[in-house]
Amino acid sequence: MWQPQGFYNQYVLRTPVLLSGHESIRGLYNYPASRIAVIHGESFTYQDEFTAAFSDKDIRFRKRSWKGEPDLDGLKETIGWLEAYNPDLIIAVGGGSVIDGCKICRLFYEVPYYEHGNTRLNGGIFNTGFVAIPTTVGSGAEVSSAAVFLDHENHRKDMIVLHELLPDVVVYDSRYVMNSSDRLLISSALDAMAHILEGYVSNIDNSVMDVAAEEGMVLLRENLKLILRENESPDPGRLQYAGFLGGIVQNHCIVGAAHAVAHQLTDHGYSHSEAVALLLPAVIRMNSSDTKTTEKYGRIAVKSGFDDIDDMTAFIEQLLHFSGIDERREPLADLLRDLMQDEAVRENIKNDRGGKGNPVEITDEYIEQLIGSI
Ligand SMILES: [Fe+2]
Known part of the structure; x- marks a missing residue:
């Protein structure tokens, strides 16, 4: 199916068919395919359920051949397996790195x-x-036209962007994310929040996506505040929908400085979601130097139930503290100070394709002040 490519304007891309709810994999029973390849992450225990959903078809399972974020060398074994098996349907089950790989x-x-x-x-x-079946809540990889991979030589992330990479079907079953720790749930939900906030204030204006962003932020606030209360827990299914909305906002509006910096950190021991979560409050403070951006932050804060931008930022800080992610705040700032000595890293941040939407230009001075504000 044709999709617009290479320009930014008011358009909404094809979104995948969504199946959601308990055992929603069964909705694929009449998908037109006869040889099904299921590629999954480390802890996949639903083989029987998947086999039953495709009862009269040939289905084979394979653990991914790459570790953590995909790199081209790590993918080769899985590509070879696909060539030997010759499937007509590929199902990716896992977090963002499995889906992107x-x-x-x-x-x-x-x-x-x-x-x-x-x-x-x-x-x-x-x-x-x-078909993409996410087992984390916030990567948005299941509705993204980009596939991110690691470039070890340059210690950075790179990406292939083609709208044709979008899955045909996304399956959300909250049982697959049930076993996530609070720390993983919070970091991935804050990654989704970053997709929403960075997309909302991005210099690519898309009024349809503003509506998706506002609703996604409502879902995140309502559910994440439950984590902070004793004896209450968020609805993982609702967090998956927030991740879906964040993903489509990111896909239409690009993201910003939190992602541009985080993309340089994966090869230095920081997961994407924790790096983005730690950087997000500082990026909000930095981008608030621009009046129009402050206005937009304020608008989405109030629409999603916060008093103002400060209240929204304090909520993010509270989540970082509760989850223990903020223990890595100082080490992150130190690492970045160190990395900034290298001109190549500064250039990578300034030229990062994920950060192109930032409403304030990312300069050496911006990066320096950002690190001071973490
Ligand atoms: Fe992200």
């Missing part, structure tokens, strides 16, 4: 001649169906 595996399985940087492969390039 599977997007790239499917791309090279179908288009072995693909050259990085080519964004013109648009319109019906895939014969293989693609």
Whole structure:
């Protein structure tokens, strides 16, 4: 299916068919495929349920061949397995790194001649169906046209962006995220919040996405405040919807400085979500130097039930403290001070494709002040 590519304006991309709820995998029973490849992360225990959902079809399971964030070398074994099996449906079950890795595996399985940087492969390039089943709440990878991978040589993240990478179907079953620790739940929900806030104030204006962002922020506030109360817990299904809304906002409006900096940190021991969560309050403070941006932060804060921007930022800080993520605040600032000595890292941040939406230009001075504000 054709999708607009390479320009930014008011448009809404095809969004995947959504199946949600308990055992919603069963909704795929009549998906037009006969050879199904399920690629999953470390702790996948639903083989029987998946096999039953595709009872008269050939289904095979494979643990991903890459560790953590995907890198091109780590993907090769899974691509080889796909070529040998020759499936007509690929199902990715896992967090953002599993889903993104599977997007790239499917791309090279179908288009072995693909050259990085080519964004013109648009319109019906895939014969293989693609289903994403997230097991974390906030990455938004299941509704993203980007597939992020690690470039070890330059210690940074890079990404392939093609709207054709969007899954055909997303399955949300809250049982798959039930076993997440509070720390993982909070960091991934704050990653979703960063997609919403960075997309909302981004210099790519899309009024339809503003509505998605505001509703996503309501869901996050309502559910995350329950984590902070004794004997109450959030609804993981509602957090998945917030992650979905954050993902589509990110996909249309790009993100900002929190992501641009976080993308340089994965190879230095910081998970994407914890790095973004720690950077988000400082980025809000930095971007508030711009009047129009302050106005937008204030608007989404009030629409989602906060008193003002300060109340919203204090809520994020409270979550960082409660989860223990803020123990890494000082080490993060020290690491960044160290990394900033390297001009290549500063250039990576300024040129990061994820950070292009930041409403205030990311300069050396901006980065320096940002680190001081973490
Ligand atoms: Fe993110």
